[in-house]
Amino acid sequence: xxxxxxxxxxxxxxxxxxxxxxxxxxxxxxxxxxxxxxxxxxxxxxxxxxxxxxxxxxxxxxxxxxxxxxxxxxxxxxxxxxxxxxxxxxxxxxxxxxxxxxxxxxxxxxxxxxxxxxxxxxxxxxxxxxxxxxxxxxxxxxxxxxxxxxxxxxxxxxxxxxxxxxxxxxxxxxxxxxxxxxxxxxxxxxxxxxxxxxxxxxxxxxxxxxxxxxxxxxxxxxxxxxxxxxxxxxxxxxxxxxxxxxxxxxxxxxxxxxxxxxxxxxxxxxxxxxxxxxxxxxxxxxxxxxxxxxxxxxxxxxxxxxxxxxxxxx
Amino acid sequence: xxxxxxxxxxxxxxxxxxxxxxxxxxxxxxxxxxxxxxxxxxxxxxxxxxxxxxxxxxxxxxxxxxxxxxxxxxxxxxxxxxxxxxxxxxxxxxxxxxxxxxxxxxxxxxxxxxxxxxxxxxxxxxxxxxxxxxxxxxxxxxxxxxxxxxxxxxxxxxxxxxxxxxxxxxxxxxxxxxxxxxxxxxxxxxxxxxxxxxxxxxxxxxxxxxxxxxxxxxxxxxxxxxxxxxxxxxxxxxxxxxxxxxxxxxxxxxxxxxxxxxxxxxxxxxxxxxxxxxxxxxxxxxxxxxxxxxxxxxxxxxxxxxxxxxxxxxxxxxxxxxxxxxxxxxxxxxxxxxxxxxxxxxxx
Numbered sequence: 001x002x003x004x005x006x007x008x009x010x011x012x013x014x015x016x017x018x019x020x021x022x023x024x025x026x027x028x029x030x031x032x033x034x035x036x037x038x039x040x041x042x043x044x045x046x047x048x049x050x051x052x053x054x055x056x057x058x059x060x061x062x063x064x065x066x067x068x069x070x071x072x073x074x075x076x077x078x079x080x081x082x083x084x085x086x087x088x089x090x091x092x093x094x095x096x097x098x099x100x101x102x103x104x105x106x107x108x109x110x111x112x113x114x115x116x117x118x119x120x121x122x123x124x125x126x127x128x129x130x131x132x133x134x135x136x137x138x139x140x141x142x143x144x145x146x147x148x149x150x151x152x153x154x155x156x157x158x159x160x161x162x163x164x165x166x167x168x169x170x171x172x173x174x175x176x177x178x179x180x181x182x183x184x185x186x187x188x189x190x191x192x193x194x195x196x197x198x199x200x201x202x203x204x205x206x207x208x209x210x211x212x213x214x215x216x217x218x219x220x221x222x223x224x225x226x227x228x229x230x231x232x233x234x235x236x237x238x239x240x241x242x243x244x245x246x247x248x249x250x251x252x253x254x255x256x257x258x259x260x261x262x263x264x265x266x267x268x269x270x271x272x273x274x275x276x277x278x279x280x281x282x283x284x285x286x287x288x289x290x291x292x293x294x295x296x297x298x299x300x301x302x303x304x305x306x307x308x309x310x311x312x313x314x
Numbered sequence: 315x316x317x318x319x320x321x322x323x324x325x326x327x328x329x330x331x332x333x334x335x336x337x338x339x340x341x342x343x344x345x346x347x348x349x350x351x352x353x354x355x356x357x358x359x360x361x362x363x364x365x366x367x368x369x370x371x372x373x374x375x376x377x378x379x380x381x382x383x384x385x386x387x388x389x390x391x392x393x394x395x396x397x398x399x400x401x402x403x404x405x406x407x408x409x410x411x412x413x414x415x416x417x418x419x420x421x422x423x424x425x426x427x428x429x430x431x432x433x434x435x436x437x438x439x440x441x442x443x444x445x446x447x448x449x450x451x452x453x454x455x456x457x458x459x460x461x462x463x464x465x466x467x468x469x470x471x472x473x474x475x476x477x478x479x480x481x482x483x484x485x486x487x488x489x490x491x492x493x494x495x496x497x498x499x500x501x502x503x504x505x506x507x508x509x510x511x512x513x514x515x516x517x518x519x520x521x522x523x524x525x526x527x528x529x530x531x532x533x534x535x536x537x538x539x540x541x542x543x544x545x546x547x548x549x550x551x552x553x554x555x556x557x558x559x560x561x562x563x564x565x566x567x568x569x570x571x572x573x574x575x576x577x578x579x580x581x582x583x584x585x586x587x588x589x590x591x592x593x594x595x596x597x598x599x600x601x602x603x604x605x606x607x608x609x610x611x612x613x614x615x616x617x618x619x620x621x622x623x624x625x626x627x628x629x630x631x632x633x634x635x636x637x638x639x640x641x642x643x644x645x646x647x648x649x650x651x652x653x654x655x656x657x658x659x660x661x662x
Contacts, residue, residue, distance in 0.1 A: 042401075042462065046641075092648045095399055095458040099595050100648065104641025107634055114632035115351055234466050241459060278474035285463040285470075289445070292455045306458070 013262060014146035019220065021251075021258035022157045023048075023212040027236035028243065028250045029164045030208030034080075036168065036245055037201035038181040038304035042098025043083045044209055045233030046105035051076040051213030053109040056224040057116060059126050065218050068126075069153070072214035073207045079105050080206015081199070088198040091308030102233075113224060128222035129153060151219045153211070160208075164247040177201050181302035184309040194309045209233075238288035244300045257284045319659040328654055333600045333611065336647040343646075344639050353629035365624030366617035374506040378578065380609075380616035382407065382587070384515040385570035386594025387601060387608040388522045389563045393443075394603055395526060396559035397539040398450070400443060402461030403567040404591025405468035409442045410435035410568025412472055414575045415582045418493030427497035428510075432572050439568020440561040442468060447560030451553035465591065473584060480582070490582040499577040509577030511569075516609060518566070523605040525562075535559050567591065596644040599651075615640060 027048060034041040041047075054075035059068025079101060086097040117124055129151040137148040147158075168174040176197045179187035184194045212232070217224050239257060243250030264280035295301075345355040366376045386403045393400035400406075414435035418427055442464060449455035473488070480490040499509040526532040537545040538555045545552050574586055593615060601607030622636035 040458065042458075086645065086648060090649065090652060092652070095401060096595060096599060097645070097648060099401065099592055100641055100644035102641075103589075103592060103596065104638060104645060107637025107639075107641050110634035111347060111632050111638055114634060231466055231469075234463065237459060238463055276474040276478050278470040278477070282467045282470035285466045289449070289455075289460050289463055289467075292460060293449055293453050301456070306456075 011142055011145045013266060014142065015150070016262040016265070017255065017258045018147060018150060018154055019258075020261050021255045022151075022154050023215040023220070023232060024236060024239065024254040024257060025157045025161065025251050026208050026212035026215065027233060028239045028254050029160055029247060030076075030205040030212065031236050031240045032205075032243070032245055032247060032250050033164070033168075033177065033208070034202045034205035035240055035305055036181045036302055037177045037198045038184065038302055038307065038309075039084070039087050039198055039202050040094045040098060040306055041080070041083055041101075041202060041205060041209075042095055042237070043079060043101025043105065044098075044236055045229060045231070046102035046107075046109070047076055047079040047083075047206055047209045048213040048216070048233050049229045050079060050105040050109040051210035052217045052228050053113050053213075053224055055210070055214035056126065056217040057113075059218055060124060065126070065129055068218055069211070069214045072217075073210040076210020076213065077203050077207040080203040080209070083206070084199045084202035087308065088195055088202065091310050094306050094308075110226060123223050123225060125223040126218070128217075129219045151215075153215050153219055156211070157215075161247055161251040168247060173197070173200075178302075180309075181304055184304050184307075188309075188311060194311070198309075209236075212236075235284050238284045241295075241301075242284070242288045242291050244295070245302060253284075260284075319657055321655060321657055329602060332650045332654065333602065333607070333647060336600065336643060336650045337614070339646045339650075340639055340643040343642055344635060347635060347638060348629075348631050351629075351631040353631045358625050358629045358631050358635075361628045362618065362621030362625040364621075366621035371506060372620070374503060374508040376613060376617045376620045377512050378507045378509070379620055380612045381512040381515040381573050381577070382570035382590045383593050383597055383612040383616055384519060384609055385566050385573065386590050387597030387612050388518060388594075388605055389439075389566035389570070390594040390598035391601065391603050391605055391608055392522060392526065392535070392566065393559055393563035394598055395539045396535045396556055397542070398447060398556050398559050398563070399458045400446070400461050400560065400563050400567075401458055401595070402443060402446060402464045402591070403563075403570075403594045404587060404589065405461075405465035406439035406442045406564045406567035407571040407574075407587050407591050408465075408468045408472050409438040410571030411575045411582050411586055412475065412571070413438035413568070414572040415490050415493060418497040418575060418580075419491055421494055422497075424494075424496035427494060428499060428576060431493075431497060431576055432569065435568045435572035435575075436565035437568070439566070439571065440564040443560045443564025443567070444557070447557045451556055472582065476582060476584060488584060492581045493575065497576065498580055499573070507578065509573070511573030511577040514569075515573065518569070519605050519609045522566070526605060531555075531558065567594070570594075593640060596640050596647075599644055600647050602651075615643075 031041055031044055051072040055068040055072030058071030059065050083097060083101045086092045087094045131149050132152055133149040138144045176192045179192055180194045180197045188194050216228050221228060239253040240250055243253040260280050260283055264277045268277055348355050348358045366372055389403045390400060414431035417431045417434045445464060446457045446461040449460050450457045476488040476490050482489055499511050502508045534550050534555045537550060538552050542552050570590060579586055597608055597611045600611045618639050619636045622633040625631055626633035
């Protein structure tokens with residue numbers, strides 16, 4: 001047990017948690033905005049993959065990582081707009097469209113990547129983001145080097161959490177998002193455009209999923225591989241539920257999952273892996289299903305989730 | 315302004331032509347990618363067709379690939395008919411594969427082994443589908459998310475098995491031990507891979523059709539899906555019907571895994587399903603939730619997948635085009651379905 005505790009309180013371990021949590025935090029916040037507006041986005045897995053591909057390609061050819069990030073965000077927002085076109089404007093069933101968006105965007109990501117880079121024995125890579133220490137704060141023992149000597153994208157994720165909470169709970173637009181997610185009919189009567197608000201929320205969500213994809217290829221792996229997302233989108237779907245559709249709790253859930261994942265990697269590396277590592281990886285899914293069973297009675301999900309809105313149908 | 319107006323009833327000709335229109339639109343849209351890759355559109359689709367349906371051997375290969383997709387397509391069709399949103403066919407397929415591989419490795423007479431593999435695989439798939447069904451009817455848990463998340467749970471169970479107790483002790487590869495030779499499904503035509511499971515899959519479609527359209531249970535499933543309130547007033551135990559539909563759906567998806575283990579791979583590995591469970595959703599929607607339509611649609615998508623490899627070799631267009639075609643076909647079909655429920659009218 002002491003060996004385990006020793007691992008936990010290392011700077012490297014804390015830094016690893018933060019890095020694993022960052023793409024999950026972006027993706028989870030993105031999915032949360034979409035779902036709070038009443039639109040489940042199962043396209044997340046494919047959107048992250050296409051964004052990762054776009055980000056890597058952008059960075060590879062421009063030589064600028066930020067151009068890559070921009071390309072990833074644009075790709076994410078574009079796919080968000082596609083999902084919104086189908087589910088919000090046309091009012092088609094959200095879960096089937098989401099699967100369609102995932103199949104379409106992951107297929108497109110693989111296709112374009114193979115077309116642009118061909119089949120190479122060693123996949124092309126880029127020089128990814130380097131840690132940027134924040135003066136003074138990075139000198140704090142343990143916490144400083146782990147949290148304040150990170151990639152800029154990590155700082156952006158840390159700032160995105162309170163910002164998302166502020167937007168959702170303290171701005172008129174956030175109020176509209178919550179209204180169209182809870183009671184679109186009432187929102188419509190109050191003069192809120194259900195369609196526009198939902199569309200914006202899903203596009204914003206797609207852009208955040210794009211940021212998540214960009215982190216994977218530009219800070220974590222520094223290359224695009226076909227398994228670069230490998231279920232992280234589905235993890236985000238679980239974390240949103242586990243975090244009860246709240247920015248703080250969802251981000252907290254992402255941190256908790258990152259802790260379990262990092263611990264699992266450490267235990268394996270230290271030869272302490274008596275439990276198969278897959279047991280840790282399936283934990284967020286099992287816990288979320290259990291949590292859903294307990295939560296359902298006090299109905300915390302947005303009431304209008306999965307329900308299309310057509311103004312003329314009363 | 316254009317607006318959508320609800321239709322009173324859907325004309326019959328639309329039901330038949332819509333999937334064809336969706337597929338044609340998909341092929342036209344995806345031809346843009348072929349042009350982008352610098353190949354001729356007719357050339358690429360031509361090679362794709364020839365390599366998948368051009369000669370009798372190619373046809374058998376396409377049918378072998380279609381078999382699991384017929385099963386998952388039927389699984390999704392049956393579940394969606396009851397409005398049980400089973401997104402978990404992928405995990406149910408994997409569960410069926412694992413269970414049948416476990417049984418198939420036990421020495422016993424061939425026919426008995428095949429029968430027990432099918433039963434174990436169907437039961438395992440049904441067990442996985444039972445979880446979201448019970449959560450929904452007992453605790454009102456959303457079935458879309460719970461069935462989707464279970465895919466990852468089952469996948470990691472499979473990984474734990476093939477990287478743990480099942481790992482090949484000599485090579486260290488994460489693959490399960492093979493099933494007994496005698497447990498392998500018999501080949502129907504010498505010199506091809508066309509196995510008994512393919513025939514079972516094709517025969518399962520009319521059986522599911524009979525079940526849905528000609529039996530009391532099927533009637534209950536349809537009414538539950540179309541109008542649960544009316545079903546309740548009519549004395550139908552809606553919750554029971556949903557659980558039964560989920561069990562049958564899971565069993566069908568489990569059989570997809572049985573066929574892959576018993577007839578194609580003879581063992582379990584991490585990539586035993588290239589997303590056949592998700593393809594099932596595409597197939598069910600294109601087939602307009604009609605079990606008889608599942609077979610031709612599954613064969614079409616299998617042909618695209620089989621032909622894509624040859625197309626890639628001949629024209630240089632990446633084989634991933636087949637994945638794009640699947641996704642586009644689903645989205646095109648969803649848009650097309652709008653026209654069955656609505657028509658476009660010019661409003662003043």
